[in-house]
Amino acid sequence: SSLIRLEQLCKSYTMGGQSFLALDHITLDVREGDFMAVVGPSGSGKSTLMNVLGCLDQPSSGTYYLDGVEVERLSDNKLATIRNQKIGFIFQQYHLLPKLRVIDNVELPLIYRGMSRRERRERTIEALQKVGLGDKLHHLPSQLSGGQQQRVAIARALAGQPPLLLADEPTGALDSRTSREVMALLQELGGEGNTIVLITHDPAVAAQARRVVRISDGRLTEEKGAVS
Numbered sequence: 001s002s003l004i005r006l007e008q009l010c011k012s013y014t015m016g017g018q019s020f021l022a023l024d025h026i027t028l029d030v031r032e033g034d035f036m037a038v039v040g041p042s043g044s045g046k047s048t049l050m051n052v053l054g055c056l057d058q059p060s061s062g063t064y065y066l067d068g069v070e071v072e073r074l075s076d077n078k079l080a081t082i083r084n085q086k087i088g089f090i091f092q093q094y095h096l097l098p099k100l101r102v103i104d105n106v107e108l109p110l111i112y113r114g115m116s117r118r119e120r121r122e123r124t125i126e127a128l129q130k131v132g133l134g135d136k137l138h139h140l141p142s143q144l145s146g147g148q149q150q151r152v153a154i155a156r157a158l159a160g161q162p163p164l165l166l167a168d169e170p171t172g173a174l175d176s177r178t179s180r181e182v183m184a185l186l187q188e189l190g191g192e193g194n195t196i197v198l199i200t201h202d203p204a205v206a207a208q209a210r211r212v213v214r215i216s217d218g219r220l221t222e223e224k225g226a227v228s
């Protein structure tokens with residue numbers, strides 16, 4: 001079934017009295033278990049799409065269903081709740097809190113979930129073991145390599161077991177070998193039934209997803225692996 005459904009979705013920006021469509025009538029279905037990349041050059045609309053999919057920004061028109069909930073026009077409070085419950089974010093710059101130990105960085109988003117401390121700890125440790133960092137629980141982010149920091153961020157995204165993992169240029173700050181390791185981890189997670197949407201400008205990174213859609217001047221076209 002569909003986890004994400006966009007119907008005729010538009011986002012317009014106004015500049016100097018002129019309005020233009022950064023997202024131009026996008027229709028898209030992402031099924032549970034899909035591992036999909038959105039690829040396109042700078043200025044094509046990736047950040048705008050990421051912000052809408054991530055419930056950080058509202059579309060100008062059209063509809064967006066996420067896990068059965070019609071999210072456009074919800075209040076900012078409701079959007080924040082949906083972000084916390086439904087989406088695990090992975091960013092180019094990791095966005096770890098530098099003064100918190102690895103284990104506390106991963107646990108933090110779970111605190112807003114009303115889980116017992118014991119369950120939070122269990123899920124946190126399980127997620128860190130999953131990404132191969134079970135021996136780094138008490139390190140600070142600065143004591144880890146870039147690839148390890150990104151794996152902490154992936155563990156943080158996984159720990160809440162959200163229906164959607166949304167990764168924005170997750171390899172953008174990494175060298176090519178480390179980048180391959182992080183992509184191998186995402187492929188493994190995709191193979192285990194996680195739904196992953198990966199946004200990237202890099203066709204070589206996108207090619208490692210099972211399905212690829214291209215964005216160009218705010219329009220989407222299927223490139224590889226679509227299921228009809």
Ligand code: ADP
Pocket residue numbers: 013014015022040041042043044045046047048049
């Ligand atoms: P990408 O992430 O692929 O580089 P963006 O989504 O950032 O693309 O931008 C798509 C287009 O929308 C670009 O032409 C960009 O300049 C424009 N744009 C993005 N954000 C804004 C904004 N807040 N106001 C006006 N124009 C914007």
Ligand code: ADP
Pocket residue numbers: 043047
């Ligand atoms: P990215 O590196 O993720 O593509 P950008 O450099 O395109 O990000 O944009 C950085 C920020 O500036 C974003 O918040 C975007 O919405 C905003 N932005 C991008 N282009 C424009 C623009 N032409 N006018 C106003 N804001 C913009």
